Amino acid sequence: MTSRPKRTLLRSIPYLFSDRAGLFIAKLRSKRLSEELCGKVTDRFLELLLSGMHLAFCLSKGYRKNIKDFEGRYLFRTADRLVATAATFKEGDMEVHEEAIEDWNVRITFKDAAALMAFIFSRDQDILDSLLANDVEVDGNLNYVYKFGFMARDLGHRLGLP
C-alpha cells in the first residue's frame, strides 16, 4: 500500500484536476483487478481489490465519501488459516494489513478467491452457490459485509469495471 506522503500527494489530484481525472488514473492502475472480475480469478484477487479500493479512496473525493466517519475492522482469512489479510477504516482513511487483527467487526473465512469474489460481488447465482457449498463463512456483524459489498461494487461502478 502507499506511504502516507504518497497518499497525500494522490489525494491532491482530484483537487488539482477533477474527480474524473482521479478515477481515470485509478482505472488505469486497476487493470489487473478488471481482469480478475472478468473471470480470471487468482489468489491475488483480494489484494488487488483492496489496493484498488485504497487507490480510489485516495484519487476520488466522491468515492472517499464512502468512508467519511466510517470505522470498521475486517479480517479476511483462508479456510486453511494460512493467509490472513485485514482492512481497517478510520477517520476517512483505509489501511490494509498483511496479518490477522484482533477485535474485528467481521471475519470472513473463504475457501478460495473465486468463492470470495462471488460472495462480495454476488453475481447472479454465485452467492447462492457459495452458500450451498459453504465456501464462505462469516462471523460477526453482517452489516459490515454489506457496507464492504457496496464499496466494492461502487468501485466497479465508478471505474466502469465489468
Add this chain to the structure above:
Amino acid sequence: MPQITLNDLSLKDYNLTERASSLKKIYFRAMPEICIERPRLITRFSLDNALFDKERISILDKARMYRYVLENRTPIVHHTNSYEKGMRPFAFKEGPPFAGSTTSKFKGVPLYPEFAIALTIWPELWTISKRARNPFHITESEVEELNYKIFPRWIEHNILEIARKRCFEENWKCYGRKKYAPEIKLFQQLVFFIASKAGCISHTIPDFSKAINLGLRGIIDEAKARETKASDSSQGEFYKAISEVLEGIITYSRNLAKKAEEMADKERDPNLKKELLDIAEVNRQVPEFPARTFREALTTVWICWTAIHLENPNIGLSLGRLDQVLYDLYRQDIDNGTIDIQHAIELICCLWLKIGDHVPTMPDAGEQLFGGTGSNQAITIGGVDKDGNDAVNDLTYVMLRATELMKLRDPNPNARYYPGINSGDYLRQLCAVNINTGAIPAIHNDKAVIKALTSKGETIEQARDYGVIGCVEPGSNGRFYGHSAAILLNLTSALELTLFNGRHRHTGLDVVMSKETGDPTTFTSLEEFKAAFERQTCWLVEQATNLNNLLGRVHQDFYPTPILSAFFEGPMDKGKDLIQGGATINSSGAAIIGLADVADSLSAIQKVVFEERAISFADLLGALEKNFEGYEALQRRLMNPDKTPKYGNEDPVADANVSWIIELLDGAFGEKKNYRGGHYRVGYWTMTNHAGFGRLMQATPNGRKARENFTSGITPVSGVTPYLTKALNSVAKQPARCLSSGVALNLKYTPEHGEAHKMLDNFLASVEGYFDDADGERDGGMEIQFIIADHNTLAHAADHPEKYPELLVRVSGYTAYFKDLNPQMQKEIIDRTEYRLSTGKMLPFDPFPLPKKGVDL
C-alpha cells in the same frame, strides 16, 4: 334481519367497473419501487433525539418518533406515475376512492433498517433495478442517500446486531472468553432454522372495531382517562404513547384531506373535483371520529393499516375478519340506498388494490432461495361468530366476488367453513371461486381449528373468533399476539444430525454441531433411531426457542409497538405494550419444514433397514453420501409406495410416523415458554422454505436426492400418493390439538373444462370428505388450498412467464404470481401431485427438470 339477502350468491352479474379494471391494469403494469421516506424520517428523528445512544428505547420515544413520521410524511392522495418493465416511467390519472399510501411510491418497497433485512440490499443498490428476478426501481439520489446518510447509522443498531452484541457480552461475562453467539451462528448457517424476529414480528391481526365505532378520538379519550388512574409510571407512559401515535394518525388523515382540497381547487373536471372533495370530507371525519358509512369504515381500516405498517414490517400483518367488522355499516348503506352491490364490490376491489400497494424487501440471494413472496396480508371471511352462529353474510359474498374479479396476490384470502353450521351453498361458492381463480381462497375447517385453539387454553368464544394470519395461521381476532412465524424449523436437519451422530453434511462431517446421539450403524431397532431423533429434535427446538427469546427481549428493549397496541384487545386494560405481554393471548409460533420427507424417511428406515433388513444402515448412509449414484435400485424402491410405506396412502405405519413426529414437536415446543410468558405453538406451512431448505440439503432416506425440494406444509410427498381420497384421509386423521399454528395442505387439480359442473361437485365432495370428522373418530382436516392448473400449463408458464403475468398459485400458505417464483419453487409447484377429480386418481408423475446452473438463477 337475515344476513343473506342475495338471490345469486355467485354475484356473477357484477363485474369489474371501468375504474377498478383500469386500476388493476396499472397495478400489474407497475414495478415495485424502493421507498426511502420512512428510513429517512426515522433516522433523522433518531439522530435529533439521540436514540442511537440509548441503552433502551422507551415506548414514548417510539411513539413520538412515529408521530413525527406520520405528521411529516408526504400526503399522497393519488399516485400519478410509476415505472413499468424495463424501468420505463409511465403516468396515469385514475385513482381509487381511498387517499393515502403505505409508502411514497405507487407500489413501494418500504425499508425498516431497525431489522436485519433492509441492509441486505446495501451491496445491490446499484444493480437492484436490473436484477433478473423481481427488480426494484431506485433513483441514483436515493442510492446515495441510503448509502451515505441512512444505512451507516443502522450498522450497529438493528435487532439482530444488538442481540449478537448482547450474546457476546453475556458470554464474555459467563465464560471470560470470546464466544460469538452460538445460536445466531446456527441461524446464519441457514440449514437449521430461520429466526424471523431478526426481520420482524408483525404476524398478527389488529382489532379495527374500536377505531370504526369510536374513532381514534374516542380511543385517545380512553387512554387519557386511564393515564390519570395509572398505577405506575410505565403504565402512564404507555397511555401517553397511545395518545401520541393516534394523534399522529389523525394528523396524517387531515393532511390527506387538506391535500385533496388543494387538488380539488385546481381541478377543472367536475367529476374529479367532486371525487377529491368527497375524499377530503371522508378523511376529515375518519379515522378521528366514528365511521358513519361503509366507505368511511373502509377508509378507517385503510388509514390505520398504513400507520400499522409504518411501525411493523410488511410481512404477515393481517386484516382479520373484515366481513364481520364492516358488516353493520355495509348493511346500513345497502338498506338506505347509499350504495348498491356494484358500488360495494368496486370499493372492495379498490381497497384490495390499496392493500397490495407494497412488497417486502428482498435481496437477490433471498429471491433465489425464498423469492416470490408478497406481504402475506391475510383476510378472513365466513365461519361462525363468538356464539357459534353462522357468520356468513352478504358482505362475505361481496368480498368473495371482489377477490374473484381481482385475482390478486395481496390480500391473501382465507375462508372459514363450519361443517353443519355454514351452508353447503357457501362452501360450493368457495369451491367455485377456487376453480375460477385457480388458487383462492384457502378454506379452513372451523371445527378442527377451534378444537386446536381451545386445546391451547383459548376460551371457546375466543377460538370461534379466529382470523387467519400471514399464510394460514389461526389467531383470535385482535387479541392474539402470537408471532406465528417466529421460527421456521428445518426438521430434516434433525434427521441429518441423527443420521450422522450430531454432524451435518452442510457444515462438515468433521464438526459435531449438536450432541452425539449414537452411531446409527450400531442401532438395532427403529426405536433406538427414533430416540436419537427425538434428542436431536429437542436440541434443535432448544436452540431455536433460545434465540427467539433472546431476540424477543431485544424487541422489548428497542422496539415497543404503540401503534399496534392501540388496535388490540389487552394492552389498554393492562397498560402494557404488546411486546411486553399486553395482549389477551400471548404465544410464539414455529412452522415446521420437511414433515413428510422426515416421516417417510423414518418409515423407510423402519421397513428397509430394521424390518426387512434389505440393506444395512451403513449401506444406506453410503447411498445417501453418494446421492444414490450406484444405488439406483435402492432409490427406486425407497420411492415406491408399494414397497416402502408412504404418508398419504392410509398406510398405518407411515401415518403413525407422521403422528409421532407431530406429537413430538407439539410437546417439545409446547413446554417452552416465550419471553412474553406465553407458550409455543406448532404449524405445518412452509411458504417457499421447503424449496429453499431443499436446495441446501443432501439426499434423504425416503429416496429424495440432494438439492431437491422438500414437500410443502403438511402435504404428502409428490408423486407417491396415487389416490386422492387416501391422501386426504391420511392428513385428516392427524391430531388437530398438535396443529394449533395452522397447516397448509396443498393440492393440485386438473381443470376439467368440458364438465365444469361435475368438477365443481367433485371438488365440493373432496373438501367435505377431508373436513369430515367421521363422527368424532378423527378431527378432520384443518385447511386445504388448491392450484387448479395442469402440468403443461405450469411448465409452459415457467418457460414463457411473459404470457402468464397474472397466473396465481398457492405456494404453501400464501398466494404468489407464478412468474415471480424462483425456478426451484416453480419446479415444486409443477411437480406437485396432480389429481383428476373425475377419477380421484393421480396423473402420471412427470418431474420437471431441475433448473440448470447459470440459467436465470
